[in-house]
Amino acid sequence: MIDIPSDPEFEPFRAACRRHELAVQECTSCGRLQWPPRPICGYCYSMRTSWTPVSGQGALFSWTVVHRAHSPEYRQEVPYVIALAGLAEDPGVRLLARGDGLTEPGLRPGLAVAVSFHEHGNGIVLPYWAPAGHASAGQASAGQVGP
Amino acid sequence: MTSTVAGMASVVGAAETRYSARSGRPPRALAAEAIATALAEAGVPPHEVDGLIPIGNDVSAESVASMLRLRDLRLCATTPVGGAAAIASLQLAAAAIVSGVARIIVIYVARNGNSERRIRDRVFGLPGQELRDQLERPYGWMSPAHWYAMICRLHMERYGTTKWQLGRVAVTMRRHANLNQNAMMYGRPMTLDDYFASEVIAAPYQKLDCCLETDGGCAVVVTSAETAALRSLPGVQLAAVAEGHPDTPDDLTNRPDLLEIGLSRAAPRAWEMASLGPADMDGAMIYDCFTFELLHQLEAAGFCAPGESGPFVEQDGIGLGERLPVNPHGGLLSAAHMVGLNHVAEAYRQLRGRGGSRQIPAARHIAVTGWGNLGDGAMAIFRRTGSDT
Numbered sequence: 001m002i003d004i005p006s007d008p009e010f011e012p013f014r015a016a017c018r019r020h021e022l023a024v025q026e027c028t029s030c031g032r033l034q035w036p037p038r039p040i041c042g043y044c045y046s047m048r049t050s051w052t053p054v055s056g057q058g059a060l061f062s063w064t065v066v067h068r069a070h071s072p073e074y075r076q077e078v079p080y081v082i083a084l085a086g087l088a089e090d091p092g093v094r095l096l097a098r099g100d101g102l103t104e105p106g107l108r109p110g111l112a113v114a115v116s117f118h119e120h121g122n123g124i125v126l127p128y129w130a131p132a133g134h135a136s137a138g139q140a141s142a143g144q145v146g147p
Numbered sequence: 148m149t150s151t152v153a154g155m156a157s158v159v160g161a162a163e164t165r166y167s168a169r170s171g172r173p174p175r176a177l178a179a180e181a182i183a184t185a186l187a188e189a190g191v192p193p194h195e196v197d198g199l200i201p202i203g204n205d206v207s208a209e210s211v212a213s214m215l216r217l218r219d220l221r222l223c224a225t226t227p228v229g230g231a232a233a234i235a236s237l238q239l240a241a242a243a244i245v246s247g248v249a250r251i252i253v254i255y256v257a258r259n260g261n262s263e264r265r266i267r268d269r270v271f272g273l274p275g276q277e278l279r280d281q282l283e284r285p286y287g288w289m290s291p292a293h294w295y296a297m298i299c300r301l302h303m304e305r306y307g308t309t310k311w312q313l314g315r316v317a318v319t320m321r322r323h324a325n326l327n328q329n330a331m332m333y334g335r336p337m338t339l340d341d342y343f344a345s346e347v348i349a350a351p352y353q354k355l356d357c358c359l360e361t362d363g364g365c366a367v368v369v370t371s372a373e374t375a376a377l378r379s380l381p382g383v384q385l386a387a388v389a390e391g392h393p394d395t396p397d398d399l400t401n402r403p404d405l406l407e408i409g410l411s412r413a414a415p416r417a418w419e420m421a422s423l424g425p426a427d428m429d430g431a432m433i434y435d436c437f438t439f440e441l442l443h444q445l446e447a448a449g450f451c452a453p454g455e456s457g458p459f460v461e462q463d464g465i466g467l468g469e470r471l472p473v474n475p476h477g478g479l480l481s482a483a484h485m486v487g488l489n490h491v492a493e494a495y496r497q498l499r500g501r502g503g504s505r506q507i508p509a510a511r512h513i514a515v516t517g518w519g520n521l522g523d524g525a526m527a528i529f530r531r532t533g534s535d536t
Contacts, residue, residue: 002285004280004281004285005280005281007277007280007281009277010277010281010282013281035400035401036278036281036282036398036400036401061301062297062298062300062301062304062405063297063300064288064293064296064297064300064349064350064351064352065347065349065350066287066288066293066348066349067346067347067348067349067350068292068346068347068348068349069287069289070267070287070289070290071284071287071289073287074287077287079347079350080287082286082287082288082293082297082349084297084400092401092403093401094400094401095400096282096283096286096288096400097286098286098287104350108304109301109304109305120285124285126285126286
């Protein structure tokens with residue numbers, strides 16, 4: 001079972017994931033989306049930031065297929081795809097996630113992907129990237145994965 | 148802008164211990180051996196050392212100062228930039244020497260990087276741990292091979308870089324290592340078939356795309372070019388040195404241009420500082436933590452245009468006797484991972500004409516790059532000094 005240390009800066013993201021929503025940081029002053037979340041807006045240096053839901057649609061930027069994992073909980077899952085995709089709302093904002101139904105060959109930059117949510121136990125829900133239009137994609141579905 | 152450190156410092160000694168998978172010795176013993184040997188080679192009595200710059204935290208400056216009974220230590224400092232630290236430490240040493248803070252500075256690394264503290268442990272000391280914890284490790288993306296494979300894939304998709312070209316890098320480094328009796332892979336030749344047959348770690352990276360992990364020590368002695376000349380020390384001049392950092396240095400995922408690295412910013416400054424260019428180099432020591440990162444840095448340093456590094460290694464070549472000899476010692480890929488300080492030691496050896504069977508003929512200028520953490524970078528340019536050969 002995976003474990004994620006508690007960090008208040010990321011809690012709104014985790015809470016949104018538990019609702020099967022994707023949310024990213026937004027600067028209340030200049031309106032820019034920022035990811036990963038930071039204590040200060042790196043564009044206008046305002047300390048006033050909030051969270052905004054996004055569609056969960058994206059485009060693949062790059063990826064790797066992990067065959068050798070470095071911790072016990074992942075060794076039984078290899079090989080797995082790690083996908084980095086830009087959000088539809090701002091392609092410069094990229095979310096890293098496990099691939100859900102993404103397989104080589106067939107991956108290419110720009111491939112349309114959509115978020116799916118996966119329950120990992122311990123109250124942890126992680127967004128994955130699935131092919132857009134894929135049966136298991138979208139906020140309505142949640143796969144049970146992991147031990 | 149003219150830098151005041153250009154040409155002002157010299158490396159006057161360098162030494163390496165035996166490199167192995169299991170030293171059986173504590174890191175402080177490896178440090179003591181490397182430092183004492185480098186000082187003896189330089190002809191500098193240890194008591195004159197007034198600056199220590201450790202790389203990594205395996206052997207503290209205080210430990211070295213105690214072992215050598217240093218009584219006038221004026222500078223202990225370290226640069227937090229991982230594999231760029233060998234070159235960043237040279238920059239720090241040069242700045243300290245020019246400003247008069249210290250006169251004789253030893254840069255060193257010593258560790259049991261294979262048998263004790265491996266990279267899978269050391270990654271927990273890198274910057275941005277909260278990002279790793281929250282957004283990366285939960286998915287099983289947790290090592291340099293995993294991270295940099297993403298950059299390699301992007302380059303392959305954008306420019307058509309091939310696995311064959313990565314394999315060419317690996318095989319060339321192994322061929323060089325077989326000319327270096329202290330290389331961990333000495334006596335163990337490798338073919339492209341071996342390369343393609345090696346275990347997949349994080350595609351496109353296979354095992355033979357990844358550097359070694361090493362037990363050992365390496366030390367370099369730096370002083371002013373003036374002191375080196377006045378005392379006839381065996382010096383190689385630091386013609387230029389510069390450090391650079393990418394956007395969002397603690398995060399790869401949202402870096403605007405994943406291919407623009409610290410070296411992309413450091414290299415132009417170093418070339419300008421030295422009034423030299425890539426075509427003036429007789430060889431290069433490129434921080435080859437992975438095969439693609441060697442290609443990537445050939446581009447970032449300006450040895451070829453963006454996207455051209457694959458064809459460059461195929462058509463021009465990076466082997467001894469080819470267009471740009473890179474890492475004649477075998478590099479991190481096939482000689483040893485001493486955080487790139489072994490690249491500085493090799494540049495020193497080559498510019499003093501002591502490369503033996505792997506000597507770059509008549510080498511006058513060599514560039515050395517560093518790559519650390521999530522893309523921090525640095526470059527030094529060394530110039531052979533006239534009196535020495």
